[in-house]
Amino acid sequence: MNNVLQINGLVKAYNAGKPNEIAVLRGIDLSVAKGEVVALVAPSGAGKTTLLQIAGLLDVADGGDLSIGGDSVQGLNDAKRTQMRRREVGFIYQFHHLLPEFTALENVTLPQLANGIATAAAEARARALLDSVGVAHRASHRPAELSGGEQQRVAYCRALANDPKLLLADEPTGNLDPETSDLVFGALMKLVREAGLSALIATHNLDLAARMDRMVRLEAGRIVPA
């Protein structure tokens, strides 16, 4: 098996054992192969964010198996989990989540420094990434000085800064207008394809989903045929 993300029988409930228990994930089986880009479509409240957070090692499941790059996350302590997340997973949110007091270049450089990359190499990689999505000319601007589409493109570069194995994205074109969304999604796909990345990308936008390799649907806590 050459799956970069492999999920088997994943379950998660909130308020477990209490009268207000919500069984959000009821046995998720899902895999993303090397270089594959999978669209995750789901009605609101179906558990999409919960699933992405668990796959991105930001939350833990109550049961089931999850492995990234062939390594199971079962039994990892918090420190190991954080280390694995930093090295192997890139995350893109609906809103850019860039650090407001740092420039675009710094936002893409800093995560690399946190992973022990030397400053010159980190900056060179950051510039190359910004260049490849057409925002190199905004490298010294802070997020507030960038357009929404530029902010998202910088956030994509940040997610790829540490050369992750797996990219996870939650509505990566955010609240951009349809035209900008279309354009910016093209930039994301370019980055992903150039890096040969595996990605799971949640979106409500069926036009964007159709541009990915495969679509899966999350409904009532289970993956159903799309």
Ligand SMILES: Nc1ncnc2c1ncn2[C@@H]1O[C@H](COP(=O)(O)OP(=O)(O)OP(=O)(O)O)[C@@H](O)[C@H]1O
């Ligand atoms: N910390 C929490 N405590 C209790 N319930 C929660 C918690 N987080 C999420 N839920 C509930 O779990 C369900 C799934 O939430 P989740 O955020 O994963 O949905 P979603 O599919 O991402 O929704 P949307 O598309 O609207 O963002 C919802 O009914 C939500 O109310």
